[in-house]
Amino acid sequence: MTEPLIQIRDLRTYLYTRRGVVKAVDGISFDIHEGEIVGLVGESGSGKTMTSLSILQLVPQPAGRIVGGSIMFEGEDLLTLPESRLQEIRGERISMILQDPLTALNPVYSIGNQVAEPFQFHPKEDGRGATIRNRVVEVLQRVGIPAAETRVKDFPHQFSGGMRQRVCAAIAIAPRPRLLIADEPTTALDVTIQAQFLRLLKQLQQEFNLAVLYITHDLGVVARLCNRVVVMYAGKIVETGDVTRIYKQPAHPYTQGLMQSVPRLGMKRERLFQIQGQPPDFLDLPQGCPFWPRCPQAQDVCKVEEPPVAAVGTAGTVRCWFPDLTGATQPVSSAV
C-alpha cells in the first residue's frame, strides 16, 4: 500500500481542569490514506472532537494540551511545526466542516465574503477581486446552491440549515484541500437534507480524491459513507477496520454492543439489546480496560491490566483481552 496521507501515532491530548487531568485523547494511532473516508465513531465525550482539533492544533487553550505523539502529514510532523506554517496548512491542505452551520458562519458577513476568505488567505493564482468573485460563484455552484450569482450577496440567516451546511462545505473545499475533517456535519439537519448532503460530500470526495475524516455517532451514516471505521471509547481506540468487517463481525464487545443496540427499520424485535451501565467519567476511569464495568465478557485480568492490541481482518485492530476474532489472525503486539 502507498504511504498514508496522514499518520497519527500515539497522540495524547490532555485537558487540565480544576477537578483533575482529563485524558481526552490517550495514545491513539491511525492512518488515513488518500481518497479514503474514515469514520470516527464514539459516544459524546469519547474524544472524537478532541482528536480532530488536535490534528489542526485548535485544542482549546489553556486547558488543553497535546502532550505526546506525532501527526505526520505530507512528510511533516504537524506537532513540531511553527504557527506560521500551520496557518498555511489549515484551510488549504486540511480543512474542516463543523457540526452546526448556524454558528459556524459569521452572521454579519455576506456568504460571498466568507467563501472568498480561503482564496484571500491562501492566494494560489490571481488574487484580484473579479477573479475571486468568479471562483466564489463557481464553488457555490459546485456545492449546489441555486442562483449562486445572486445569492453571494445574501447573509447566513437568509439560508436554510441544509443550504448553510453547503456553504460551509464550499468554504472547506474552495482551496482544494487534501484532507477534510467533518465533525458531525449532519447532526443538525433533517434526514432528507442529510441524505442530500451526504450525496454531495461523496461526490466532492470522488471528484477531488479527498481524504475525509468523518466524525459521527450515527452508525447508519458511517455504513453509507465510509470505507474504514475507527471506534473510540474513553479517549482510546478500541477497534479499527474495514467498514464491512466492523459491521458484520465486530471484534470488540463495545462495538458489538453498539451494532446490536441500534433499532433498524423493518427488523422489529421485542427488546433492544442494551449496553449496561453509564458512559465513563473521565476523572474517575476504572483501572485496566476502561470498558470493563459495562462489558458482558469482563474477566479479572480486564480489571487490572490494560488490554493488548490485536490484529483483526485486513488492517484492522482491536484493543481487548478477549476479542471475538472470528476469521482473524493472532495478536501482534502488546499494550501500546
Place this chain on the structure above:
Amino acid sequence: MIAAHTNGVPAATGSAPLLQLEEVRKYFPVRRGLAWWRPAGQVKAVDGVSLTIDEGTTIGLVGESGCGKTTVAKLLLLLETPTDGAIRFYGKDVRQLRGREVQTYRQTVQAVFQDPFSSLNPRMRVRDIVAEPLVVHTKLSSQEVRTRVGEVLDVVGLSSHSRDLFPHEFSGGQRQRIAIARAMSLNPKVLVLDEPVSALDVSIRAQILNLLMDIQRQYHLTYLLIAHDLAIVEHVSTLCGVMYLGTLVELSESRELYGNALHPYTKALISAVPIPDPEANVESLPISGEIPSPLNPPSGCRFHTRCPFAMPRCSAEIPLLRAVQPGHQVACHLFD
C-alpha cells in the same frame, strides 16, 4: 400505587376512545415590522390533524423539523389551545373541562421532554423534582410522598441514594430516567414523549427505550411518541403517523408502514434514513429541495413541490386522508 386519580377519570362515556383529535388546527400569528400588533400572516403549524389514541397503544409521529409534531404534543398537554377543531378526552372536549377536571386531565396526561439537561431544575434535588407533581396535584402527607418517590425511582431503575443528589450529578441517560420518574409519579394513563432519546448517546438509547416499553406493559400506559428517527418509532409504536407541513400524510400500523409505505413522502423519508449496514442498497427514491415555509404553504397537496409523481391535480386539490386498505390511511391523489 396511590389513589392519585381514582376521583379523576370522567365518567367513561361508553366506549369513547381515550384521546381523540378531530380536525385540529393551530395557527400562530406572525407579527412583523412596526405594526407589531397587526398579524402579518399565520404559521399553520398544525392544519387539520385527526387521530384516535386508544388505551394501551403507542402512536408514533414522525416528520422533519417544522412539520408540527411538537405542536401536536403541546396541544395534547394543554400548553396550547387549538385554533380550530377539538381534542376529546373520553369523548369530552378538553376546552370544556373546568377547574378540577383540568387538574385531573393534567394528572392523566404527563410528558417527558427531549433534553434532560434543561427539563430538570438544576437547583432542586431529585426527590423534590419527582415529588413536585405530587405536591401540586395531591394531598398526600410528606411521608406518603416520600414513599411514592421511592416507588417511582425504583420503577425507573434509580437507586434510592440518588434521591438526595442534584441533576448535574447524573449522566444524560439517568437524567432522562429522573424525568420519566417525575412523569410517572402521578400514575398517569398517557405519556407524551417528545423526542425522548434523541439527546442521548447511542449506547444509552436502547436502555431508555427498553425501560419505556417495560413500564408501558407494566402500567398499561398509552404513549404518544414524537421522534424524527423512524427506526425508533417503528420499534416502539403500534400505529405510526407521518406528518408533513402540519398535515398527516399517512397513518398506519407501523410494521405495515415500513413494509408497505404508500405516500411518496413516507417512501422518501424511509429511503433517506441511513441503514447501519454497509451492504444495504442506497437510497432509491431521493427527494430534492427543502421543506417550504409553513407561512406560505404550497396549494393543494403540500408535498407537490418536491414530489416526483406530482400531477396537475396535486397543486389544485388538497388530498384527504382516506383508508386505502383496512388500517392504512394515506392522503395522496395517487391512491384516489
